[in-house]
Amino acid sequence: MTIDINCDVGEGLDNEAVLLPYISTCNIACGAHAGDEETMRKVLRLAKKHNVKAGAHPSYPDRENFGRTVMNMEMDALSDTVYKQILKILAIAGEEGISLYHTKPHGALYNEAARNENVAKAVIDAIKRLDIKIKLMAPFDSVIARLAEENGIEMVYEAFADRNYNEDLSLVSRKQPNALLHQPEQILEHVLRMVRDGEVKTITGEKIKIKADSFCIHGDNENAIAILKFLIDKLPGHSIEVLK
Numbered sequence: 220m221t222i223d224i225n226c227d228v229g230e231g232l233d234n235e236a237v238l239l240p241y242i243s244t245c246n247i248a249c250g251a252h253a254g255d256e257e258t259m260r261k262v263l264r265l266a267k268k269h270n271v272k273a274g275a276h277p278s279y280p281d282r283e284n285f286g287r288t289v290m291n292m293e294m295d296a297l298s299d300t301v302y303k304q305i306l307k308i309l310a311i312a313g314e315e316g317i318s319l320y321h322t323k324p325h326g327a328l329y330n331e332a333a334r335n336e337n338v339a340k341a342v343i344d345a346i347k348r349l350d351i352k353i354k355l356m357a358p359f360d361s362v363i364a365r366l367a368e369e370n371g372i373e374m375v376y377e378a379f380a381d382r383n384y385n386e387d388l389s390l391v392s393r394k395q396p397n398a399l400l401h402q403p404e405q406i407l408e409h410v411l412r413m414v415r416d417g418e419v420k421t422i423t424g425e426k427i428k429i430k431a432d433s434f435c436i437h438g439d440n441e442n443a444i445a446i447l448k449f450l451i452d453k454l455p456g457h458s459i460e461v462l463k
Contacts, residue, residue: 221462222414222454223433224447225356225377227276227325229254229262230285230438238438239265241447243462244272246323246356249304252278252286259308263315270463273317274356277304277345278325286326287393294341301328301345309349321375322346323356324363330389332363339363343370359430360388378431380410380450381440384421388429391422401442403449410434410450411457 225244228235230253239245247262248254266273278286280300292300305322312319324332324342331338339362346353347370355367356375367374381400383391391398400406412426413419419429436443436450451461 220414220459222410222459223375223462224380224450225274225323225433225435226438226443227323227435228438229258229276231258232439234438234443235262235265237444238447239269239271241444241451241461242271242436244274244320244356244433246274246276246321246325247308248276248278248325249308251280251300251304252282252325256307256311259311260315263308263312263317267315267317272320273312274319274321274323274354275305275308276323276325277301277328277342279328281327286328289327289331294337297338298341298344298348301342302348305345305349305353309351319353321354321356323377329357333358333361333389336362336366339366343367343372346372356433358388360428374432376430376432378413378419378429378434380406380434380436381446382435382437384419384427386421386423386425386427388419388427397422399437399440401440403442403446406436406446407450407453410454411459414459415457 223243227246229248279290332342343366354373354375356377357363359376418426
């Protein structure tokens with residue numbers, strides 16, 4: 220069995236050259252919460268070098284809060300900013316001879332689109348305006364996943380290897396001390412349960428059904444490299460390999 224591992228990159232940490240050799244897919248910030256044209260181009264070239272699938276990582280236009288705060292925007296304006304962000308990185312990718320594999324909303328936009336139909340529709344409308352075949356990376360059993368399927372957009376279901384879950388499959392807020400998982404052994408157990416059993420153990424100990432095509436390790440996790448190396452080393456012992 221193979222699994223896909225993705226990371227959010229181009230977000231100002233300048234650690235992509237270290238991260239990309241260990242992952243399958245990357246989500247590149249498009250300038251709204253982080254990043255700029257130079258960063259996008261640099262990461263796209265690294266993705267090409269390491270045979271990593273590249274995707275757009277659009278956000279609320281909010282660099283001050285790193286896209287982690289919900290913004291009160293008209294839905295047409297939200298759709299327009301998402302469209303323009305994807306269009307920007309799509310143009311750069313074309314110049315670099317790279318096809319964009321997917322788009323994955325960032326931070327508060329990701330979380331809101333998972334449960335808010337209007338926000339989800341704004342993102343879906345932005346993707347449809349592109350008039351190209353591009354996949355959407357989003358959570359299983361979410362509002363945006365349902366709308367994507369209804370609109371003929373191919374889904375990549377994402378789960379988080381280094382985050383704790385609530386019983387409604389939302390992520391535990393980063394404001395809580397137990398939001399992030401840091402220990403590689405704990406993360407391996409978390410991933411194995413989702414891959415083998417199709418369920419996730421929530422913060423309350425409940426086990427909830429989940430489907431995942433790709434697992435996210437946050438590039439800003441202080442242990443990201445150690446976690447990735449540990450997973451690549453240990454997963455084959457469970458008949459699972461990281462796709463490259």
